[in-house]
Amino acid sequence: xxxxxxxxxxxxxxxxxxxxxxxxxxxxxxxxxxxxxxxxxxxxxxxxxxxxxxxxxxxxxxxxxxxxxxxxxxxxxxxxxxxxxxxxxxxxxxxxxxxxxxxxxxxxxxxxxxxxxxxxxxxxxxxxxxxxxxxxxxxxxxxxxxxxxxxxxxxxxxxxxxxxxxxxxxxxxxxxxxxxxxxxxxxxxxxxxxxxxxxxxxxxxxxxxxxxxxxxxxxxxxxxxxxxxxxxxxxxxxxxxxxxxxxxxxxxxxxxxxxxxxxxxxxxxxxxxxxxxxxxxxxxxxxxxxxxxxxxxxxxxxxxxxxxxxxxxxxxx
Amino acid sequence: xxxxxxxxxxxxxxxxxxxxxxxxxxxxxxxxxxxxxxxxxxxxxxxxxxxxxxxxxxxxxxxxxxxxxxxxxxxxxxxxxxxxxxxxxxxxxxxxxxxxxxxxxxxxxxxxxxxxxxxxxxxxxxxxxxxxxxxxxxxxxxxxxxxxxxxxxxxxxxxxxxxxxxxxxxxxxxxxxxxxxxxxxxxxxxxxxxxxxxxxxxxxxxxxxxxxxxxxxxxxxxxxxxxxxxxxxxxxxxxxxxxxxxxxxxxxxxxxxxxxxxxxxxxxxxxxxxxxxxxxxxxxxxxx
Numbered sequence: 304x305x306x307x308x309x310x311x312x313x314x315x316x317x318x319x320x321x322x323x324x325x326x327x328x329x330x331x332x333x334x335x336x337x338x339x340x341x342x343x344x345x346x347x348x349x350x351x352x353x354x355x356x357x358x359x360x361x362x363x364x365x366x367x368x369x370x371x372x373x374x375x376x377x378x379x380x381x382x383x384x385x386x387x388x389x390x391x392x393x394x395x396x397x398x399x400x401x402x403x404x405x406x407x408x409x410x411x412x413x414x415x416x417x418x419x420x421x422x423x424x425x426x427x428x429x430x431x432x433x434x435x436x437x438x439x440x441x442x443x444x445x446x447x448x449x450x451x452x453x454x455x456x457x458x459x460x461x462x463x464x465x466x467x468x469x470x471x472x473x474x475x476x477x478x479x480x481x482x483x484x485x486x487x488x489x490x491x492x493x494x495x496x497x498x499x500x501x502x503x504x505x506x507x508x509x510x511x512x513x514x515x516x517x518x519x520x521x522x523x524x525x526x527x528x529x530x531x532x533x534x535x536x537x538x539x540x541x542x543x544x545x546x547x548x549x550x551x552x553x554x555x556x557x558x559x560x561x562x563x564x565x566x567x568x569x570x571x572x573x574x575x576x577x578x579x580x581x582x583x584x585x586x587x588x589x590x591x592x593x594x595x596x597x598x599x600x601x602x603x604x605x606x607x608x609x610x611x612x613x614x615x616x617x618x619x620x
Numbered sequence: 621x622x623x624x625x626x627x628x629x630x631x632x633x634x635x636x637x638x639x640x641x642x643x644x645x646x647x648x649x650x651x652x653x654x655x656x657x658x659x660x661x662x663x664x665x666x667x668x669x670x671x672x673x674x675x676x677x678x679x680x681x682x683x684x685x686x687x688x689x690x691x692x693x694x695x696x697x698x699x700x701x702x703x704x705x706x707x708x709x710x711x712x713x714x715x716x717x718x719x720x721x722x723x724x725x726x727x728x729x730x731x732x733x734x735x736x737x738x739x740x741x742x743x744x745x746x747x748x749x750x751x752x753x754x755x756x757x758x759x760x761x762x763x764x765x766x767x768x769x770x771x772x773x774x775x776x777x778x779x780x781x782x783x784x785x786x787x788x789x790x791x792x793x794x795x796x797x798x799x800x801x802x803x804x805x806x807x808x809x810x811x812x813x814x815x816x817x818x819x820x821x822x823x824x825x826x827x828x829x830x831x832x833x834x835x836x837x838x839x840x841x842x843x844x845x846x847x848x849x850x851x852x853x854x855x856x857x858x859x860x861x862x863x864x865x866x867x868x869x870x871x872x873x874x875x876x877x878x879x880x881x882x883x884x885x886x887x888x889x890x891x892x893x894x895x896x897x898x899x900x901x902x903x904x905x906x907x908x
Binding site: 351354355356376379380382384386387388389390391392393394395399403404406407408409410411413414435451452455456 | 655
């Protein structure tokens with residue numbers, strides 16, 4: 304499959320701060336690539352360069368085969384952008400907003416009219432179509448914002464943290480819409496600081512930190528890179544944490560980590576449920592009281608922690 | 621299906637002979653004018669300030685500010701000052717149109733709308749052309765309300781309708797000019813709150829260091845040249861001329877002798893400087 308987005312060695316600095324430090328990115332046609340990283344990792348800078356809003360200090364990028372620096376207008380006519388804010392006009396109605404953006408894409412008035420109605424229905428905004436946006440909820444604004452970026456049927460969609468600040472229900476709603484778009488063949492570059500979101504939506508995940516790609520692959524490959532399953536135990540008596548570590552070291556295939564304050568012990572294991580049974584037996588034999596025990600697959604949180612040495616969410620605050 | 625195929629499937633308008641700038645500017649201006657109608661509070665308060673100024677100056681200061689050149693032997697007549705005052709209020713009011721452009725653009729930037737506009741295949745100056753045009757057009761309504769208020773306190777058009785239309789046209793051209801300066805400032809604002817202050821702060825010295833409210837001859841000697849070359853002074857003087865209102869003593873400086881021409885030149889020069897500066901800034905700016 305051909306790449307519809309290609310970035311090579313992008314560098315961008317703001318004074319002393321290096322936002323991008325030689326970033327490479329490939330997005331194959333018809334796929335969803337998730338750009339994952341904490342705040343300040345360079346996600347938004349990347350999107351701004353690819354959508355022609357910002358010029359890189361050095362490096363090259365093409366979108367749909369067009370050079371973002373030399374053919375910005377060609378790039379703009381094939382992309383849709385939904386940024387971190389609901390970038391729609393507060394005072395216009397939903398319909399007026401879509402009409403304005405359709406007009407600015409230079410679409411015919413007839414097409415703008417039918418497409419507007421179609422999008423408002425699809426995004427569950429038909430009832431609110433002729434109300435001013437001041438009456439819209441946050442979720443409705445985001446949906447309208449996404450609808451606005453789809454008015455000209457772009458083949459490539461940039462979604463920069465599309466669900467930041469949304470409540471869980473609106474987030475799920477937006478995820479559904481994005482999944483549908485992808486099913487229709489739209490290529491999507493999605494940035495997010497929510498690991499769960501990248502896991503849900505993206506086939507390929509690119510993890511960036513300090514303006515560089517630090518890992519890349521499917522959600523499964525990334526998880527495998529971190530290691531297999533883990534057994535996590537919460538013990539009843541804080542005094543027994545060290546005993547629990549000893550008991551688990553016997554079943555673990557790597558270093559056992561303990562958190563005395565939380566009474567939590569975590570051990571990487573190779574097997575699945577067999578390891579769990581062994582662990583329970585071992586702990587029981589050592590006389591350790593178990594408050595909770597789980598076997599869990601690594602999450603992208605673990606991936607991030609392993610790759611960067613810090614947790615994604617901490618930076619996000 | 622490749623990227624370009626799907627683009628073709630969307631019906632596009634044919635390119636106008638003069639390019640897209642006019643079309644796109646109109647789309648943006650329409651949006652900004654709809655805002656005016658949707659937020660009547662905003663329009664209301666932008667009208668209240670000049671109306672208050674008319675009433676304050678007419679009734680509080682009116683008797684205290686003598687107009688040189690008015691017949692000194694006649695009974696002190698406050699209506700002379702009111703005739704003198706109104707073109708000054710008009711001039712000040714249209715100059716303040718700039719603040720609307722500053723705040724409006726700072727808000728658009730803050731909300732990410734400028735980013736979105738910049739990601740569209742539209743003419744790059746259109747957002748600014750639309751904004752400045754709408755902000756100047758709004759002044760038609762403001763000038764109408766002010767004229768009625770002025771009429772009620774004794775201001776009159778004494779020199780025929782044609783001249784008066786010329787005066788209003790000059791005022792609107794000036795509003796359009798300062799809107800570009802306001803737009804340029806707005807694109808540098810970090811947030812709408814700062815824009816609220818920064819959009820106004822330069823307008824007070826600009827409008828008060830002029831003949832808008834007091835005759836230039838009443839100012840200290842060193843200030844007089846500044847006031848005489850201030851485009852607001854020539855705008856106000858030209859309006860007084862065209863409305864047939866008292867002008868006070870006209871200075872020797874060239875702008876005072878040729879107020880209409882100097883106003884037109886000032887507008888042309890200021891637009892030629894600030895429109896390219898603002899468009900250049902627009903092309904580089906992004907939301908913070």
